[in-house]
Amino acid sequence: MxxxxxxxxxxxxxxxxxxxxxxxxxxxFFKYFDFIVLNLNQLGFEWLKPLGLALPIGISFYTFQxxxxxxxxxxxxxxxxxxxxSFGAYVTMFPQLxxxxxxxxxxxxxxxxxxxxxxxxxxxxxxxxxxxxxxxxLLANNIGLLWETIHTLPTSQMSILTAWLGAIAFGFQIYFDxxxxxxxxxxxxxxxxxxxxxxxxxxxxxxxxxEFWRRWHISLSTWFRDYVYIPLGGNRCSKxxxxxxxxIVWFLTGLWHGASWxxxxxxxxxxxxxxxxxxxxxxxxxxxxxxxxxxxxLFLILISWVIFAFDDFGNxxxxxxxxxxxxxxxxxxxxxxxxxxxxxxxxxxLCIASTPFIKNYYHRYxxxxxxxxxxxxxxxxxLVLCTAFIVDASYNPFLYFRF
Numbered sequence: 337m338x339x340x341x342x343x344x345x346x347x348x349x350x351x352x353x354x355x356x357x358x359x360x361x362x363x364x365f366f367k368y369f370d371f372i373v374l375n376l377n378q379l380g381f382e383w384l385k386p387l388g389l390a391l392p393i394g395i396s397f398y399t400f401q402x403x404x405x406x407x408x409x410x411x412x413x414x415x416x417x418x419x420x421x422s423f424g425a426y427v428t429m430f431p432q433l434x435x436x437x438x439x440x441x442x443x444x445x446x447x448x449x450x451x452x453x454x455x456x457x458x459x460x461x462x463x464x465x466x467x468x469x470x471x472x473x474l475l476a477n478n479i480g481l482l483w484e485t486i487h488t489l490p491t492s493q494m495s496i497l498t499a500w501l502g503a504i505a506f507g508f509q510i511y512f513d514x515x516x517x518x519x520x521x522x523x524x525x526x527x528x529x530x531x532x533x534x535x536x537x538x539x540x541x542x543x544x545x546x547e548f549w550r551r552w553h554i555s556l557s558t559w560f561r562d563y564v565y566i567p568l569g570g571n572r573c574s575k576x577x578x579x580x581x582x583x584i585v586w587f588l589t590g591l592w593h594g595a596s597w598x599x600x601x602x603x604x605x606x607x608x609x610x611x612x613x614x615x616x617x618x619x620x621x622x623x624x625x626x627x628x629x630x631x632x633x634l635f636l637i638l639i640s641w642v643i644f645a646f647d648d649f650g651n652x653x654x655x656x657x658x659x660x661x662x663x664x665x666x667x668x669x670x671x672x673x674x675x676x677x678x679x680x681x682x683x684x685x686l687c688i689a690s691t692p693f694i695k696n697y698y699h700r701y702x703x704x705x706x707x708x709x710x711x712x713x714x715x716x717x718x719l720v721l722c723t724a725f726i727v728d729a730s731y732n733p734f735l736y737f738r739f
Contacts, residue, residue, distance in 0.1 A: 348410055355406040363399045366391055371595030394434030396592055400559055402427055405441040407563060414442040422448045431524035435517035437535035437555035444530065451529035461526030463711070466718045468519025471689075473722040473732075476513035479505050479686060481731055482679055487645070487655065495669040499658040501676070503638045506645050508686045511540065513733075514553070540690040543629035544621045545609045545636060556592070560585050575615075582614070583607045596647045605640055 370386035377384060405426070408414040417423045426448055432439060486494075486502030518535035525532045539551035549557050568581040583604065590603020613621070621629045642659070646652035657663045676683075688694060726732065 352406045352410045356403055359399050359403045363395060365389075366395055368591075368595045397436050397438055398427055398433055400438050400556075400592075401440070404438075404559070404563065408440065408442040408445075414445045417441075417445070417448070429525075429530075431528070431530075432518075432521035432532060435514070435521065436553075437518050437521060437532055438559050439532055439555070440559065443533060447530050451531075453529035457529060458527050461523045461528075463523070463715055464526060465520050465523030466715050466722070468516040468521075468523060469722045470718050471512040471516030471519060473516075473725045475682075475686060475689065476509050476511075476516060477725070477731055477733075478682055479512070479679070480509040480733060482675060483509055483645075484731070486675070489671070491654075491658070491663060491665070493669075493671050494658055494663075495666045495672050496659065496661050497668045498672040498675065499655060499665075500638070501672060502655075503642050503659065504683075507540075507638055507641045508683075508690070510641060510644070511536075511690065512686070538690065538692055540634065540637075541630070541692070542633050543626060544613055544618055544633055545606065546613050546618055548633060548637060549606070549610070556589070560589055564588065578614075579611050582611050586610070593644075594647075597649070598643055598647050598652060602640060602643045605643060609636060 366389055370388065373384045373386045405414075405417070405423070409416050417426070426439075426441060426444060429439065483502055483505040486498060486505065489498070515536040522532045522534070533555060535553060535555050537551040537554065539548050542548040542551055565581055565585045568584060569577055570581065571578050573581070586603040586607025587600060588603070589606070590600045593599040593602070621632070639656070639659075642655055643652060646655060654663070658665055661667075
């Protein structure tokens with residue numbers, strides 16, 4: 337209908353708005369209805385009852401994909417899809433359906449009609465899939481155990497450094513967990529001839545929060561930029577209106593992650609930081625020492641992950657107070673030393689894997705034909721190790737499947 341009325345923008349726009357409202361209505365009903373009802377109950381509207389609906393897996397991802405289709409067609413950035421099968425394939429594309437990356441219609445429209453399916457692409461897809469699986473199973477799950485142990489410790493066994501170690505562990509867990517999903521999705525897509533855009537670009541090497549969000553969950557941040565921030569006016573308006581636009585986008589970004597006040601706080605936290613950087617701090621960071629800028633960024637990111645991790649404000653404030661020494665804790669204790677001794681090797685691997693170091697050396701040596709034979713061996717070994725860990729391990733959380 338949008339394409340049929342493309343010469344009448346007013347009518348076409350109405351169909352776009354209807355499509356967006358329909359998709360947001362479904363998302364809001366399943367994901368936010370009970371959240372709204374429970375908050376209204378606390379305000380005295382106790383006659384309202386939550387429905388207790390099960391959240392469809394990956395609803396936040398495929399809802400955003402579905403919304404991008406009418407917008408891209410309306411803007412003339414993609415042709416209308418006349419095949420219901422091809423459109424269905426786009427919406428229900430299983431490699432990235434439940435954990436991203438968010439694939440916009442204009443980025444994949446041509447591939448739905450024609451794509452190259454070669455053995456080289458399939459082989460590269462297998463490599464990428466195993467890399468993502470290793471990130472998830474070997475790295476994220478193991479460091480996640482450290483976070484689970486630390487954040488459930490009684491206060492009497494905590495120290496300031498232990499609390500910070502827990503935040504670091506969760507930061508590593510969520511990065512390797514989510515980027516692992518994205519790598520697996522990109523790899524599976526390659527096996528079927530699809531090219532998905534990258535979703536992560538070593539975010540922990542960033543020297544500002546602005547740079548961090550150019551490297552973290554790229555498909556989500558660019559979606560909000562192109563479909564919300566720019567239509568609101570972006571930065572082509574007064575400074576006050578620009579700050580309003582930033583806060584709206586980051587409020588919605590937080591809300592996208594879950595029906596909980598901590599996610600909203602998490603989004604607004606980043607929105608305020610980005611406003612501060614935009615107003616004056618970013619220029620100072622660009623001129624400052626790289627180590628100072630990097631330390632500043634990691635410090636604020638670690639605090640953000642603590643906000644992200646706790647949906648109970650009491651537990652959140654208690655953990656933050658422990659991190660900053662307001663709970664009468666010692667600076668260091670035997671538990672911290674125990675955790676370091678048992679996880680030092682894993683922590684070193686995580687630090688290295690968070691940088692382009694391995695990727696750079698991999699490409700340098702893979703160009704040497706003598707080393708090329710090792711690649712399939714490493715892939716097989718990685719797959720066997722991951723399978724063994726999956727079969728044996730009882731701890732295997734799926735952090736982003738709840739979104």
